[in-house]
Amino acid sequence: MNHSPYLLYSDGKGNIFEDTSLYAVGRAGWDAFPIDINDWILLPDGGNLYELPGRKGIGIDVETGEMRLCEKGWAVAAFIPPAHTGLFIAAYETAEDAPTLPLFCYTAAGWYNGNFYVPAVRIEQDIRQECAGYDNVQIKNGADYLIKNYSHNRLVKHLMDNCCNTYNCPAARNFAMGRWECPVPSSPACNANCIGCISFQPEEETIVSTQDRLTFKPTAEEIVEFTVPHLMNAPYPIISFGQGCEGEPLLMWETIRESIIEIRKHTDKGSININTNGSKPDAVKALCEAGLNSIRVSTNSARKEIYTKYYRPNNYQFEDIIESLKVVNSYGGWTSINYFVFPGMTDSVEEYEALRKLIKETNLSMIQWRNFNIDPDWYLGQIGVTETGEMMGVKQLQDLIREEFPNLKFGYFNPPIERIKGNYEVDFAH
Numbered sequence: 001m002n003h004s005p006y007l008l009y010s011d012g013k014g015n016i017f018e019d020t021s022l023y024a025v026g027r028a029g030w031d032a033f034p035i036d037i038n039d040w041i042l043l044p045d046g047g048n049l050y051e052l053p054g055r056k057g058i059g060i061d062v063e064t065g066e067m068r069l070c071e072k073g074w075a076v077a078a079f080i081p082p083a084h085t086g087l088f089i090a091a092y093e094t095a096e097d098a099p100t101l102p103l104f105c106y107t108a109a110g111w112y113n114g115n116f117y118v119p120a121v122r123i124e125q126d127i128r129q130e131c132a133g134y135d136n137v138q139i140k141n142g143a144d145y146l147i148k149n150y151s152h153n154r155l156v157k158h159l160m161d162n163c164c165n166t167y168n169c170p171a172a173r174n175f176a177m178g179r180w181e182c183p184v185p186s187s188p189a190c191n192a193n194c195i196g197c198i199s200f201q202p203e204e205e206t207i208v209s210t211q212d213r214l215t216f217k218p219t220a221e222e223i224v225e226f227t228v229p230h231l232m233n234a235p236y237p238i239i240s241f242g243q244g245c246e247g248e249p250l251l252m253w254e255t256i257r258e259s260i261i262e263i264r265k266h267t268d269k270g271s272i273n274i275n276t277n278g279s280k281p282d283a284v285k286a287l288c289e290a291g292l293n294s295i296r297v298s299t300n301s302a303r304k305e306i307y308t309k310y311y312r313p314n315n316y317q318f319e320d321i322i323e324s325l326k327v328v329n330s331y332g333g334w335t336s337i338n339y340f341v342f343p344g345m346t347d348s349v350e351e352y353e354a355l356r357k358l359i360k361e362t363n364l365s366m367i368q369w370r371n372f373n374i375d376p377d378w379y380l381g382q383i384g385v386t387e388t389g390e391m392m393g394v395k396q397l398q399d400l401i402r403e404e405f406p407n408l409k410f411g412y413f414n415p416p417i418e419r420i421k422g423n424y425e426v427d428f429a430h
């Protein structure tokens, strides 16, 4: 690449154009920055482009080198597919009456030599959510088989009717294809009130949740019935409690414990994981006693104050999520954070210091560097951040953490037991 990609804009009717008078730039926090040409990669397969209503893109004038607005249309951003971490948000100026953007990530995007580019890194080699790997015929046959053979099982019905066939959930589609990570939602309720909750948004909010929250409490029998065959027959099998279509699974810990105990009577294959807000360390201890193999605790920050302003927890606090990680570590389990990456916040010097402290304190196994699916202005406004402080860049942050903690794994997905117990660099491409 011998110059930065050109800025993209839309005509507001779904048509996207390049503006060859402006080079694309990126946003971190509240500010726009030029992007190193080495940070741009081709928009990966499965990525999407969004036009951003009521927003004008910011770029660098090809002639003058000055930063200015693109007056030709609306700003454009990219939704980059799983396994990739965005390094910069799309840079734009938002009009007063612009609508809040829905719960997706808005990575910078540009046009170069006939292709779309994004500033991002592939952070995970596991191919489980490569869109090219999904076979719709196999998925339909698998879903039909599961619905027919588990016709009395409310959870299988939810996973196939809603998650697989309506939301196109990649995890539910993998379950229908009989492979890898199988989702096990269980909780209709939650003890947090995340601003960007993907399964519940208050009436007064203008944006909607990307999926509806589970409406029933599955029984241990319903859970065990389909998870045992999955663990016994799927390649690199994982079952994961805690999904985007539910509240907090730890509120169902007794049912989950009962399920794990019963599952392990039938098979010791695979990994039993829980994706959670980590709010109840005592419940986590009971699940470890029962046989839990790994935990993934979601967080937007390693700083208590930033966490609390976003999660708005009921009857728990930031220290509890740290304790939950420590508990699983003490049982020899795998511990990950589901780290919502927001350029300007995640790579601030303050956050870096807090993250180092969290990794040391919990002896963390892995960071899953996830793109934060939220309207950037809305997020910073809601948590009251007007100044993000000194920042170093997401790439440099990752390099510093990798250097200081060489055993800490970077990725995007919960690893199977073959990676946890065996050769972590398993070749998934076969």
Ligand code: SF4
Pocket: 190, 191, 192, 193, 194, 196, 197, 198, 199, 200, 246, 247, 248, 277
């Ligand atoms: S912890 Fe999960 S389910 Fe609960 S409010 Fe946050 S995003 Fe929603």
